[in-house]
Amino acid sequence: AEVKKIAVIAGDGIGPEVVGEAIKVLKKTEELFGYKFELEHGLFGGIAIDEKGTPLPQETLDICKKADAVLLGAVGGPKWDNNPKELRPETGLLGIRKALGLFSNIRPAVVFDCLKDASTLKPEVLEGTDLIVVRELTGGIYFGEKFRREGANGQEAVDTCVYNVQEVERIVRQAFEIAQKRSKRLASVDKANVLETSRLWRETVNRIAPEYPDVELEHVLVDNCAMQLLRRPSSFDVIVTENMFGDILSDEAAMLTGSIGMLSSASLGEGSFGLYEPVHGSAPDIAGQGIANPIATILSVALMFQLTFGYAEAGQVIERAVKSVLDAGHRTGDIAVDKSKAIGTTAMGDLIVAAM
Amino acid sequence: AEVKKIAVIAGDGIGPEVVGEAIKVLKKTEELFGYKFELEHGLFGGIAIDEKGTPLPQETLDICKKADAVLLGAVGGPKWDNNPKELRPETGLLGIRKALGLFSNIRPAVVFDCLKDASTLKPEVLEGTDLIVVRELTGGIYFGEKFRREGANGQEAVDTCVYNVQEVERIVRQAFEIAQKRSKRLASVDKANVLETSRLWRETVNRIAPEYPDVELEHVLVDNCAMQLLRRPSSFDVIVTENMFGDILSDEAAMLTGSIGMLSSASLGEGSFGLYEPVHGSAPDIAGQGIANPIATILSVALMFQLTFGYAEAGQVIERAVKSVLDAGHRTGDIAVDKSKAIGTTAMGDLIVAAM
Numbered sequence A, B: 001a002e003v004k005k006i007a008v009i010a011g012d013g014i015g016p017e018v019v020g021e022a023i024k025v026l027k028k029t030e031e032l033f034g035y036k037f038e039l040e041h042g043l044f045g046g047i048a049i050d051e052k053g054t055p056l057p058q059e060t061l062d063i064c065k066k067a068d069a070v071l072l073g074a075v076g077g078p079k080w081d082n083n084p085k086e087l088r089p090e091t092g093l094l095g096i097r098k099a100l101g102l103f104s105n106i107r108p109a110v111v112f113d114c115l116k117d118a119s120t121l122k123p124e125v126l127e128g129t130d131l132i133v134v135r136e137l138t139g140g141i142y143f144g145e146k147f148r149r150e151g152a153n154g155q156e157a158v159d160t161c162v163y164n165v166q167e168v169e170r171i172v173r174q175a176f177e178i179a180q181k182r183s184k185r186l187a188s189v190d191k192a193n194v195l196e197t198s199r200l201w202r203e204t205v206n207r208i209a210p211e212y213p214d215v216e217l218e219h220v221l222v223d224n225c226a227m228q229l230l231r232r233p234s235s236f237d238v239i240v241t242e243n244m245f246g247d248i249l250s251d252e253a254a255m256l257t258g259s260i261g262m263l264s265s266a267s268l269g270e271g272s273f274g275l276y277e278p279v280h281g282s283a284p285d286i287a288g289q290g291i292a293n294p295i296a297t298i299l300s301v302a303l304m305f306q307l308t309f310g311y312a313e314a315g316q317v318i319e320r321a322v323k324s325v326l327d328a329g330h331r332t333g334d335i336a337v338d339k340s341k342a343i344g345t346t347a348m349g350d351l352i353v354a355a356m
């Protein structure tokens, strides 16, 4: 088989531990399906700040650029939280998104059977919730000009939110296409009653919509969406929105499933290239203890197989293996009801590999 | 007693119906406490567009400016949704906030006993939830420069988010003061890892904090706050945040209580002047049927008594009357379990007046 290059960025906290298990899964698919993966490791985030003096070393960026896909663990931790901006892990995260042109962040929010009760929502409300938030990732207020200036009333700070038609079009088209492959419902979220960028967004969505006549489109104001996610989560299929709103709503959606520790995500650019990572963070409090749950990272590999490599079958094999291990009752500490029976990171990884 | 002037803006949809009941409550307090209210009515929102060609007629603004407080029903409806910007009810809403200097929006999110089960959250998670969102209301991306321009990649839209130190200070001080009168916990919400306005916000909060040593302060990133509201709603006391984040989070917080139809809000400026309104909208679908729930508007009067007039006792009398009517099992359709026993708007208003 063709060799696929994967840039592996373990990052900080529990990152290296969970990525280690995902790599075992990758290797297992080489054995099972005859795939060939070439892994190249890069420093990123806090560890890169410590070792290279910058959260995103050029070397790491080069490794990513030469790769077909990136597997990321997690970045950040209290150690770097009070650093100046250019020495903060988040700056690396924003930098890598921009440098790799990852304009689309795909966050599936699904409910895992074994975690049904972990949600703070009533089970009957959650029933059937299976949605995807498609978040624009390289535009908007995240990347617009930001500065301080002296104003009439003392110092003031400015952030600029900018979107052009093309930026909106490409993310919205992708969302329509994802909706077409799912339940064919798309909710476009904006604040068109207040923001000019939202009005451009909504016009663009409406202009494109006729090209996807099989997709049922609704426009939802962001404040209303924050409410509707709580009231009727299962009625959403695909949600598409701009960068800042997507940051907030994708976290709300993930949390309401109760399965946040198990969710994977993809950040995509033009073509098939993508960066895959668990939704959860670097969890510095439990780092190095061998107790982190590797499932979200392992499922990020499944997503990589489906979205970047077109290895649909192998992706399903991973997903099914995860499900069977969970069905057999195995749990890491974070998802165990009886904590005394919880297994560790590597044990969970081994079980999933064995179940493949 | 001193005559207090109240500008009454009934607005659209169910606005006139619910405001009508609130006025009955006002009159009852004149009788009980010897207060004197002078009510002056103004057109606003959709009805003002229809009758005066603008959502916020100068006449209405003058009435508000001469008043000690404003009581607002609700504005908007599908009829005006596709109007150009200057002929939309929201434009009036933003206009009145700015013109009256209402820089602070106070939204209590509490759980009504009789509505405990109306929430989509599990009762044990909701237990004890009683929080206030303090939202900055006249700054940020809502009021910054907005425009279109031709860019390298076609047309682009721009919104500008601006905050100066003074704007942040006054809202943050108010939030600290509210927290001091409550459980002394303040969560300041920002996106300081990305936005310059948020960094100014956080610096300002930290600079002011030592003046309120009895208040326990935490900084929460907006995406995390959207999650924590779901995970541990009862752990919040006062949340203070900028305009756009406040719009989203106050709606999320209101919805998770399950009591959104019963919640009141205050928008305050310098001094004691304030605008009071229910959190719910104009509900055009049930307008004119005499079935709308007037409780949120009646409780807005109680809030007006407490925050603007310093009529604390009368405010409590209203709140207690509402509680006793609910405890006796009376319900409007929106909160009735057995809809066949639901009572109408005026019946509910009459019962509350009688219970005072």
Ligand SMILES: CC(C)[C@H](C(=O)O)[C@@H](O)C(=O)O
Pocket (backbone or CB within 6 Å): A090, A093, A094, A247, B193, B194, B223
């Ligand atoms: C760390 C932060 C800059 C980042 C963001 O806001 O995009 C994070 O919240 C995320 O969603 O990936």
Ligand SMILES: CC(C)[C@H](C(=O)O)[C@@H](O)C(=O)O
Pocket (backbone or CB within 6 Å): A193, A194, A223, B090, B093, B094, B247
């Ligand atoms: C109608 C709209 C402009 C308004 C806002 O966003 O402020 C509303 O959502 C609110 O919260 O009062």
